[in-house]
Amino acid sequence: MTVKQLATLIKARNDEIKKAGDELVEEYKEAGRGAQIIKNNNKFQMVSSPANARVVQEFIKDETTGELSRPSLEALTIIAYRGPISKIDLDRIRGVNCALIIRNLLLRGLIEAKTDKIKKEIYYTVTFDFIRFLGINDIKELPDYERLRKDDTIDRMLSDGEQANKSKEKNK
Numbered sequence: 001m002t003v004k005q006l007a008t009l010i011k012a013r014n015d016e017i018k019k020a021g022d023e024l025v026e027e028y029k030e031a032g033r034g035a036q037i038i039k040n041n042n043k044f045q046m047v048s049s050p051a052n053a054r055v056v057q058e059f060i061k062d063e064t065t066g067e068l069s070r071p072s073l074e075a076l077t078i079i080a081y082r083g084p085i086s087k088i089d090l091d092r093i094r095g096v097n098c099a100l101i102i103r104n105l106l107l108r109g110l111i112e113a114k115t116d117k118i119k120k121e122i123y124y125t126v127t128f129d130f131i132r133f134l135g136i137n138d139i140k141e142l143p144d145y146e147r148l149r150k151d152d153t154i155d156r157m158l159s160d161g162e163q164a165n166k167s168k169e170k171n172k
Contacts, residue, residue, distance in 0.1 A: 003042045084123035
């Protein structure tokens with residue numbers, strides 16, 4: 001995070017953040033902890049220490065090389081056919097919180113996140129790596145892509161769910 005972001009977040013002055021950040025960089029470095037704070041110009045980032053690089057690489061490798069679980073495949077399919085799609089809509093369609101699945105798909109490079117600054121919401125789409133992995137040239141080459149993309153059953157279902165939620169809020 002930038003010094004400015006941190007200052008805004010905790011309502012402090014930039015110079016206070018800079019000083020505290022520099023102190024934390026040194027403190028973590030001297031303590032030999034498993035995590036460190038690094039500085040790049042006016043940005044700070046918490047990272048794993050170089051001594052733990054091998055362990056972290058093994059962990060990431062396990063998460064990014066194994067087969068996708070059925071729930072991950074379901075979410076990926078929804079993103080492929082319905083993307084760009086928000087996490088909220090993905091959660092509604094699947095009926096469960098998809099945060100961990102999204103994280104895993106992002107780590108694997110199969111989906112990417114784009115922020116809609118107007119709606120202040122993140123939308124997910126498949127990546128070129130996903131398309132290349134499937135051996136297709138265009139997402140539209142997915143089986144029944146046009147028919148399934150245009151199918152408004154899911155849209156009606158999401159709309160009905162939103163209406164039901166609004167009714168519940170009014171009745172409270």
